[in-house]
Amino acid sequence: MIVRTRFAPSPTGFLHIGGARTALFSWAFAKKHGGTFILRIEDTDVARSTPEAVQAILDGMQWLGLDYDEGPFYQMQRMDRYKEVIRKMLQEGSAYYCYCSKEELDALRENQMQQGLKPRYDGRWRPEEGKTLPEPPQDIPPVIRFKNPKDGHVSWNDLVKGEISIANQELDDLIIARADGTPTYNFCVVVDDWEMGITQVIRGDDHVNNTPRQINMLKALGATIPQYAHLSMILGGDGQKLSKRHGAVSVMQYDEDGYLPEAVLNYLARLGWSHGDDEIFSKQQFCEWFDLDHITPSAAQFNTDKLNWLNAHYIKQASPETLAREMKKRLAKLHVAVSAQPDLFAVIDLYKERANTLNELAASIAYFYQKPVIDQAAAEKHLTADIKPVIAKLADLLGAVDWQAEAIHHAINEVVTQYQLKFPKVAMPLRVMLTGIAQSPSIDQVMALLGRDEVLTRINQA
RNA sequence: GUCCCCAUCGUCUAGAGGCCUAGGACACCUCCCUUUCACGGAGGCGACCGGGGUUCGAAUCCCCGUGGGGACGCCA
Numbered sequence: 001m002i003v004r005t006r007f008a009p010s011p012t013g014f015l016h017i018g019g020a021r022t023a024l025f026s027w028a029f030a031k032k033h034g035g036t037f038i039l040r041i042e043d044t045d046v047a048r049s050t051p052e053a054v055q056a057i058l059d060g061m062q063w064l065g066l067d068y069d070e071g072p073f074y075q076m077q078r079m080d081r082y083k084e085v086i087r088k089m090l091q092e093g094s095a096y097y098c099y100c101s102k103e104e105l106d107a108l109r110e111n112q113m114q115q116g117l118k119p120r121y122d123g124r125w126r127p128e129e130g131k132t133l134p135e136p137p138q139d140i141p142p143v144i145r146f147k148n149p150k151d152g153h154v155s156w157n158d159l160v161k162g163e164i165s166i167a168n169q170e171l172d173d174l175i176i177a178r179a180d181g182t183p184t185y186n187f188c189v190v191v192d193d194w195e196m197g198i199t200q201v202i203r204g205d206d207h208v209n210n211t212p213r214q215i216n217m218l219k220a221l222g223a224t225i226p227q228y229a230h231l232s233m234i235l236g237g238d239g240q241k242l243s244k245r246h247g248a249v250s251v252m253q254y255d256e257d258g259y260l261p262e263a264v265l266n267y268l269a270r271l272g273w274s275h276g277d278d279e280i281f282s283k284q285q286f287c288e289w290f291d292l293d294h295i296t297p298s299a300a301q302f303n304t305d306k307l308n309w310l311n312a313h314y315i316k317q318a319s320p321e322t323l324a325r326e327m328k329k330r331l332a333k334l335h336v337a338v339s340a341q342p343d344l345f346a347v348i349d350l351y352k353e354r355a356n357t358l359n360e361l362a363a364s365i366a367y368f369y370q371k372p373v374i375d376q377a378a379a380e381k382h383l384t385a386d387i388k389p390v391i392a393k394l395a396d397l398l399g400a401v402d403w404q405a406e407a408i409h410h411a412i413n414e415v416v417t418q419y420q421l422k423f424p425k426v427a428m429p430l431r432v433m434l435t436g437i438a439q440s441p442s443i444d445q446v447m448a449l450l451g452r453d454e455v456l457t458r459i460n461q462a
Numbered sequence: 463g464u465c466c467c468c469a470u471c472g473u474c475u476a477g478a479g480g481c482c483u484a485g486g487a488c489a490c491c492u493c494c495c496u497u498u499c500a501c502g503g504a505g506g507c508g509a510c511c512g513g514g515g516u517u518c519g520a521a522u523c524c525c526c527g528u529g530g531g532g533a534c535g536c537c538a
Binding site: 116118143161170180207277294297300310423 | 498
């Protein structure tokens, strides 16, 4: 059987971390099995769906490199097909008109809740053998409901959670078409998964409760039932549910914040899935290794520290060209223009092992291209009066030195010896004067890159 | 309320009845490297939710608690 998976977001907001992982797993499963990955936009909620959100989802997937083989399909463009299926179901008797008003249903629900019952439709318009239906009211446009089986159980072997079984008694006759005739989510999903030949439905576990209803409809339509894999949710770093109000951000925000897509992908892959003790793997490796058997059924908490660690790793691995491009872009945002000297590639090389994010990296090298902001605390600690003459002497020496890290180091050593100091006693004030702060790579290497003129200027100005 | 799901270090996880004195990774701590801070290297701290079963043997299987989460829309 040829594997066909799909990612089916509703375009009501950006692609967030949970959606991204669902997409990633669906995508990887298809890749692993040489199958087809389909993108389907579930935009039947006309009021909340926007073209901007569609674009945001497309952007997010592109940034992560999750390419789809078919689609994007838009459900709103498949209306005719849905209506045709509904017509057929009405004919065959697996669906029926219901003339309850919203108010009537609200009252019913409230009543059931009060009695401690599970709120559900009581089937008052459900046609039954030997049952006389009320006369349809003229003023209420009917909805269409699916005639769910009354007895027995719906069971499936969830590829993540194992055997799940739900009594049909727990299920009511859900609405498959609104009063205005537009079909609803659960129905469209069924038709699409069926007609698009989806073999594995990989989605968030908030859909577990929809699955038995969908299976029943699939059965009523005589369709093949796909396999289901329900992924548990991703919690925020504080263990709380992610929501628009609380911590849920677009995957594009990670780009904004200086994360490489490889890092985000690798992080997401390991969140809820594992391959023994492996922590770092390429996208290709992931596709080869990925399986549904090693997905945890329990919810996972997002951990920025670990993402940072992975990001630091991928920054070290990144090509010089990638990093240079990113640095130009990110320095520009800091209003720093990169000049020809010091050489950006050399600067990056000196700093890339020290940053967790691209933004950190950009901020840390900014002083090469603009005057540093001197940290006051560092200045007070290191730029002491007694060191001034030593630095002055060093400046003298530097004027004539061959401008190489080694020679510069030699010059510093000379004054260190002359004044009988420890090396850091001189290196630290230099750091503060040249970079603004007390932490930097080897000061001689920094100086070599900064250039003689700039070094002397900064020393004089400090 | 009803139904469904989940439960191993702080976090992500390994674990398919004996390989478990429970492994790895992040974080944290110590030491080494060192020109400061990082990087890197070596160590350390740290968990099977509770109670019953089943079994010669349970982190693993079953039951009951407890805790957490999800669903119960003319949203998706």
